[in-house]
Amino acid sequence: MTDPDISRIAGRNRSIPPILLQFxxxxxKRQTPTEQILWECLRARRLNGYKFRRQHNLGRFIADFYCHGARLVVEVDGPYHDFQREKDAARDEWMRSVGLRVLRVRNRQVREDLEGVLVLILDGLETSSPDGSG
Structure with missing residues (x-):
């Protein structure tokens, strides 16, 4: 059971500005190849039954992947993120302040060690989830 504040920010009945919803x-529609690879592993509860959403609105941000049951955000970072570390840090801090855990993985990690990335995500899910389930 998630608390009301998380549901207000990340749940089904949250209020999303139309421009963010469209974005x-x-x-x-235009996922990166790396996001596509990871999505194939996360979609349809393929990772130990955990439900993920992709490009999910959280407050004023859009998370690459989000598991509401575990309050876990997974971000897949490419080279562009090397130039916006402060922005990413502020975004991560906001997410933590509302009770979310953020896991960042690099494109290279997904391409070269997908199994390792999935183990990392699974570990994050199991330590994040209040009841140990998605």
């Missing part, structure tokens, strides 16, 4: 839809 998330566009991002889902």
């Amino acid at each position: 998330a839809r566009e991002l889902r």
Whole structure:
């Protein structure tokens, strides 16, 4: 059971500005190849039954992947993120302040060690989830 504050920010009945909703839809249509690889492993409860959403609106941000049951955000970072570390840090801090855990993985990690990335995500899910389930 998630607390009301998390549901207000990340749940089904949250209020999303139309422009952010449209942007998330566009991002889902044009996922990066690395995001596509990871999504194939996370979609349809393929990772130990945990439900993930992709390009999910959280407050004023859009998370690459989000598991509401475990309050876990997974971000897949490419080279562009090397130039926006402060922005990413502020975003991560906001997410932590509302009770979310953020896990960042690099594109290279997904391409070269997908199994290791999935183990890392699973570990994050199991330590994040209040009841140990998705």
